[in-house]
Amino acid sequence: MKINVDYVAQFKDAAGCAGETFNLTDGAGIQEVVRAVATAHAGRLAELLLDAAGVLRSSALLFVGDDQVEWDEACSLRDGATVTLMAPLAGG
Amino acid sequence: MAQRVALTAADRARYEWQMWTPEFGDAGQETLKGSSVLVSRCGGLGGVVAYELAAAGIGRLVIAHAGNVKPSDLNRQLLMTTDWLGKPRVESACRRLNELNPDITVVGEAANITEENAARLVGDVDVVVSAAPLFCERFLLNREAVRQGKIMVDAAMYDTFATVTTVVPGQGPCLSCLYPENPPAWKREFPVFGATSGTAACIAAMEAIKAIAGFGRLLAGELLVFDLANLSFRKMKVKRNPACPVCGHLRG
Numbered sequence: 001m002k003i004n005v006d007y008v009a010q011f012k013d014a015a016g017c018a019g020e021t022f023n024l025t026d027g028a029g030i031q032e033v034v035r036a037v038a039t040a041h042a043g044r045l046a047e048l049l050l051d052a053a054g055v056l057r058s059s060a061l062l063f064v065g066d067d068q069v070e071w072d073e074a075c076s077l078r079d080g081a082t083v084t085l086m087a088p089l090a091g092g
Numbered sequence: 093m094a095q096r097v098a099l100t101a102a103d104r105a106r107y108e109w110q111m112w113t114p115e116f117g118d119a120g121q122e123t124l125k126g127s128s129v130l131v132s133r134c135g136g137l138g139g140v141v142a143y144e145l146a147a148a149g150i151g152r153l154v155i156a157h158a159g160n161v162k163p164s165d166l167n168r169q170l171l172m173t174t175d176w177l178g179k180p181r182v183e184s185a186c187r188r189l190n191e192l193n194p195d196i197t198v199v200g201e202a203a204n205i206t207e208e209n210a211a212r213l214v215g216d217v218d219v220v221v222s223a224a225p226l227f228c229e230r231f232l233l234n235r236e237a238v239r240q241g242k243i244m245v246d247a248a249m250y251d252t253f254a255t256v257t258t259v260v261p262g263q264g265p266c267l268s269c270l271y272p273e274n275p276p277a278w279k280r281e282f283p284v285f286g287a288t289s290g291t292a293a294c295i296a297a298m299e300a301i302k303a304i305a306g307f308g309r310l311l312a313g314e315l316l317v318f319d320l321a322n323l324s325f326r327k328m329k330v331k332r333n334p335a336c337p338v339c340g341h342l343r344g
């Protein structure tokens with residue numbers, strides 16, 4: 001299935017694009033999406049997203065559609081869903 | 093919360109056009125006149141928040157910001173003027189706010205939010221606006237606002253992106269629910285156009301006005317995320333963290 005991924009703030013800089021589409025196996029959850037992103041962007045973006053143990057850093061926000069989801073939340077995504085990865089921002 | 097204060101003829105002449113908003117009216121203006129707001133930092137974002145709140149007739153504005161005006165402030169910090177380079181930011185801010193509206197009280201605090209001043213500054217006002225460029229200052233303000241049960245509007249930006257949310261203690265996530273730890277990759281210097289920080293600021297100012305006057309719907313439990321590069325505006329539903337050390341004890 002196809003999952004659209006949007007990048008917000010520093011994640012956009014690190015990805016080098018505002019968003020892209022990933023092909024994942026049906027029934028994939030949020031962790032599979034983030035891991036696919038980290039594999040495709042093995043440098044800075046992977047480092048910003050995941051810690052050494054491969055767990056999402058606590059300050060990154062995840063959304064499916066317009067709803068926040070937790071890293072360890074069981075959710076199976078639908079084909080065509082949009083996942084937004086948001087880096088924390090505090091510019092004033 | 094704010095007490096209503098009677099309007100003078102001069103007030104009515106100044107605020108007439110906003111008093112035409114039906115849900116706001118005379119009562120809304122009287123409430124703004126009796127209210128006070130703290131703005132944490134008066135840079136590209138907080139400065140425009142303060143300017144809009146001064147224009148709207150908030151009775152008392154407290155502006156907290158340390159340091160002097162630098163050339164690199166002037167692309168976005170609209171309360172800073174070229175003739176004030178090298179001089180204290182809060183002086184420039186207070187002068188500009190009072191030039192716009194001499195009928196309100198503006199208090200300048202030449203300091204950023206710290207452990208030492210947070211309780212006093214938050215205790216002195218009805219609503220707080222969080223616009224500092226560092227998470228540590230935002231977290232301090234958030235903790236103190238939640239502790240004192242005060243509404244905090246948080247607005248932040250990076251490049252063409254910005255977020256706005258309104259923390260209503262116990263009714264939606266606080267800033268520490270969203271970001272449980274100090275994000276290690278955040279740096280004090282970031283790409284910014286004044287038009288982006290100013291857009292976030294105008295939305296934040298409207299949240300503060302609505303919170304005080306009690307109309308419309310606040311961004312409680314919602315995070316507005318927008319990107320002026322592609323003009324996407326999205327309201328994300330965000331969640332409280334039941335284990336949040338700042339607000340987890342409050343009942344929803």
Ligand SMILES: [Zn+2]
Binds near residue numbers: 266268333336338339
């Ligand atoms: Zn919280």
